[in-house]
Amino acid sequence: xxxxxxxxxxxxxxxxxxxxxxxxxxxxxxxxxxxxxxxxxxxxxxxxxxxxxxxxxxxxxxxxxxxxxxxxxxxxxxxxxxxxxxxxxxxxxxxxxxxxxxxxxxxxxxxxxxxxxxxxxxxxxxxxxxxxxxxxxxxxxxxxxxxxxxxxxxxxxxxxxxxxxxxxxxxxxxxxxxxxxxxxxxxxxxxxxxxxxxxxxxxxxxxxxxxxxxxxxxxxxxxxxxxxxxxxxxxxxxxxxxxxxxxxxxxxxxxxxxxxxxxxxxxxxxxxxxxxxxxxxxxxxxxxxxxxxxxxxxxxxxxxxxxxxxxxxxxxxxxxxxxxxxxxxxxxxxxxxxxxxxxxxxxxxxxxxxxxxxxxxxxxxxxxxxxxxxxxxxxxxxxxxxxxxxxxxxxxxxxxxxxxxxxxxxxxxxxxxxxxxxxxxxxxxxxxxxxxxxxxxxxxxxxxxxxxxxxxxxxxxxxxxxxxxxxxxxxxxxxxxxxxxxxxxx
Numbered sequence: 001x002x003x004x005x006x007x008x009x010x011x012x013x014x015x016x017x018x019x020x021x022x023x024x025x026x027x028x029x030x031x032x033x034x035x036x037x038x039x040x041x042x043x044x045x046x047x048x049x050x051x052x053x054x055x056x057x058x059x060x061x062x063x064x065x066x067x068x069x070x071x072x073x074x075x076x077x078x079x080x081x082x083x084x085x086x087x088x089x090x091x092x093x094x095x096x097x098x099x100x101x102x103x104x105x106x107x108x109x110x111x112x113x114x115x116x117x118x119x120x121x122x123x124x125x126x127x128x129x130x131x132x133x134x135x136x137x138x139x140x141x142x143x144x145x146x147x148x149x150x151x152x153x154x155x156x157x158x159x160x161x162x163x164x165x166x167x168x169x170x171x172x173x174x175x176x177x178x179x180x181x182x183x184x185x186x187x188x189x190x191x192x193x194x195x196x197x198x199x200x201x202x203x204x205x206x207x208x209x210x211x212x213x214x215x216x217x218x219x220x221x222x223x224x225x226x227x228x229x230x231x232x233x234x235x236x237x238x239x240x241x242x243x244x245x246x247x248x249x250x251x252x253x254x255x256x257x258x259x260x261x262x263x264x265x266x267x268x269x270x271x272x273x274x275x276x277x278x279x280x281x282x283x284x285x286x287x288x289x290x291x292x293x294x295x296x297x298x299x300x301x302x303x304x305x306x307x308x309x310x311x312x313x314x315x316x317x318x319x320x321x322x323x324x325x326x327x328x329x330x331x332x333x334x335x336x337x338x339x340x341x342x343x344x345x346x347x348x349x350x351x352x353x354x355x356x357x358x359x360x361x362x363x364x365x366x367x368x369x370x371x372x373x374x375x376x377x378x379x380x381x382x383x384x385x386x387x388x389x390x391x392x393x394x395x396x397x398x399x400x401x402x403x404x405x406x407x408x409x410x411x412x413x414x415x416x417x418x419x420x421x422x423x424x425x426x427x428x429x430x431x432x433x434x435x436x437x438x439x440x441x442x443x444x445x446x447x448x449x450x451x452x453x454x455x456x457x458x459x460x461x462x463x464x465x466x467x468x469x470x471x472x473x474x475x476x477x478x479x480x481x482x483x484x485x486x487x488x489x490x
Contacts, residue, residue: 009049009064012099012138016062016204017053024051025088026081045069046077050085052094055211061089064099067139071103074145078106079116086123089131093217096127097207098135098152104143117144124151129322131217134210136203137161137194142182150193153319154210154261156203157184157194185264192265192312209259213273213280215323227278229254242369243289243300245330246270254278262312268301269309271316274328282320284313285330286380288370304337305376307345310353317353321360329357329381332370350379358385368392373399 013022029046047069052061063082065072082098089096106113127133128151135149136156141163149155149163157163164182169175180186188194196206215221241248250258253274260272270285290299320327336346357364357379366380366387377398383390392398418424 007049007066007068009066009099009101012200012204013049013051013053013062013064015201016097016099016207017055017060018057021053022051022062023053024049026050026084029077029081046075046081047072048078048081050081052085052088055208058211058216059092059094060097060211061085061092061094062097062099065101067101067103070106072101072139073103073106074113074117074120075106075109076112076116079113079120083116083119083123086120086127090123090127093131093220095132095134095211095214095216097211098133098148100135100137100141100145100149101139102142102145103140104145120148121151124148128153129218132211132214132323134207136207137163137184138200138203142167154196155194156196156198156206157187158200158203159184159197163187163193188262188264192262192308194264195261197264206259213259213275215280215325218323221324224277224279225275227254227275231277241291242332243287244291245285245287245332245369246272247291248330248369249274249283249285249328252276258283261316265312266306266308267299268304268306269313270330271313273325276328280325281328282316282325283328283330284316284381286332286370288332302337303332303334303371305333305335305346305350305353305379306337307342307349310346310349310379314349314353314356317356317360321356321362324362326363327357327360327365327381329364329366329387331366331368331372331377331380333376333380334371334373335376350376354379354385357381357387360386364388366390368396368398370395371397373397 027045027049045066047066048063049066050061050063052059054060063085086096105117124133132154133152134154134156135152136158137149138158138161141149141161143165146163146165161184162182163184167176168179168181171181174181176182181191184194184197188197196203198206212225235251238248238251241251246258246260246263249270249272250256254276257275258272259274260270262271267290268287270283270287272283274281274283286303286305288301288303289297292298317327319325336342336350364381364387366382366389368377368390370393372380372382372392378384381387415421415424
């Protein structure tokens with residue numbers, strides 16, 4: 001590495017990559033422009049270190065912006081260096097990682113810098129869906145660079161980083177004391193642009209983990225590793241995590257691995273990656289509860305699809321489909337969230353999620369773990385829109401709506417005339433649930449063209465202890481998913 005290795009941007013690369021693996025490209029490039037005060041400026045590497053190296057032996061291309069050079073601003077040559085890295089990465093079929101610390105466009109270079117921006121955007125667009133694009137915001141990421149980060153597949157952000165198109169103080173009626181729209185908290189929870197927030201070391205570690213589980217490109221089928229976990233191990237605690245599906249996914253994953261993305265953006269929808277028999281699997285799941293590390297409940301949600309949740313899931317499904325990553329969906333949804341804000345966007349957002357699932361041609365497995373009602377269930381990757389296999393827990397309920405609501409509509413006149421309306425509703429609801437909503441009732445819809453709902457019977461050997469027998473008897477239907485997704489992998 002050149003003298004730039006001594007800068008903070010260089011040290012970030014050293015921390016990210018395998019030891020002694022980095023090869024710098026373009027270390028002697030400086031600004032070409034001499035207008036205004038540029039002749040007096042020293043622009044070492046034109047404010048960005050570019051090159052390639054390895055993460056856990058996997059080839060990656062990387063650029064790291066140097067805020068000590070004109071605030072990390074993007075000039076003509078700065079942008080061309082990044083574009084050059086993208087061209088090399090596309091030829092080699094390897095991910096690109098951007099470590100961002102940039103004040104935006106370099107004003108002294110005006111249209112030259114603007115043209116460089118445009119070329120950089122073009123290379124990012126050409127790379128979209130072909131190679132993974134990852135960026136991490138460590139300092140400022142302002143103006144056009146914020147747009148660049150949005151094109152990336154995954155965005156990490158330091159807790160003290162700033163990400164903005166317009167600064168908070170430039171927004172009408174706002175200032176940073178009212179609402180810091182550039183903060184990591186806002187960008188992760190409200191904007192939904194940032195996937196993960198943490199310290200610099202945490203972010204670099206998370207990027208290394210992400211690279212190790214993702215395919216190198218859209219034709220790579222090597223996104224799996226040797227599995228040291230037992231495919232048939234019992235997930236004894238699984239039943240307790242029906243509400244918090246993030247914990248359920250960790251329970252069934254190899255060695256309890258789960259990497260959640262966009263965790264803070266509408267947590268009622270879970271998206272992330274697990275490993276099943278060493279294979280990377282993308283997961284989408286409804287969530288009604290959140291538990292902390294001490295297993296204390298901290299939040300509750302309705303079993304309903306929101307606009308934000310649908311947008312989040314659709315983006316994730318599209319990524320998995322582009323890179324041939326199998327999909328597992330856990331369903332527990334009654335309908336759509338009912339509020340004015342959601343109503344503005346829910347139809348379009350749900351349409352995008354429906355399209356994303358239906359359009360995906362990777363292996364798709366769905367598990368109904370609770371309730372699955374109405375078109376919201378269809379949107380969550382039902383058999384009707386292309387799921388390869390649909391499982392259901394024995395207690396699952398599948399149908400148009402919950403039994404009591406359906407009965408109140410169908411028997412409204414009888415209920416009104418009844419002397420004991422509550423008893424009538426209970427009677428009819430039980431009948432409706434048995435005939436229409438139970439997992440057993442809807443298997444194949446009786447015509448062989450509906451969802452294939454599978455109940456797993458468990459053989460219990462006589463030689464097992466009482467404790468072991470109980471664990472096996474309580475074994476949930478998610479267990480076979482570990483084997484099924486392995487068999488259906490690309």
